[in-house]
Amino acid sequence: TQLLEQSPQFLSIQEGENLTVYCNSSSVFSSLQWYRQEPGEGPVLLVTVVTGGEVKKLKRLTFQFGDARKDSSLHITAAQPGDTGLYLCAGEKVGTYKYIFGTGTRLKVLA
Amino acid sequence: ETGVTQSPTHLIKTRGQQVTLRCSSQSGHNTVSWYQQALGQGPQFIFQYYREEENGRGNFPPRFSGLQFPNYSSELNVNALELDDSALYLCASTLRNAQETQYFGPGTRLLVL
16 A cells, blocks of 8 residues: 655656655655655655654755645756656654655656 | 665576575664665565564565664565565665664665566
8 A cells, every 4th residue: 555645756847947746645644754766776865854834945955744744745946957866755654663655756857 | 875785786586596685774773674666666665673673564475584683784585586576675774763864775686587
């Protein structure tokens, strides 16, 4: 059972465009992480959000955790070819140290 | 660099064989989780070890087993390999009770023929 749904699954955009990736669930999470993964490598942590309603910014990336801690979004401003990769969200199940991963969003930014 | 290392990086096995994958946690981390990532999908939780004991398991059969050692390094063992076991196997370490996030190793790519 996939508890975390990401959308869109695939995204191909031109350099300079903005985009938003969504991560939705019916479950409440203690925290939520966003990762970026390159082919053949492990996921690299981008950010962890813990508090409902929290917004974190990392240069051109803005992450938001839903008020109810069931969903999250990643917004990229002025995308660059270097942003290309697989973006994964992962929620920590409440009361555990276990993470459930989303289905992933594969982003391609064209120069 | 996350400080989490895995070996080997790549491995080819045939159906029915057994395989052992290894993971060294980031220094000071006492919890390790293993994930299976099939091509084009997100990682699926296999199990987690905390202080050398299994602490939760995903929907994987008993032929997937693990160990955690006193130095917190870990092994994933898979018996009776099947073609569908071909995947990237990831380990991630964290420090429990410290609100420390988990950090992933580079993974081991397993191909079962």
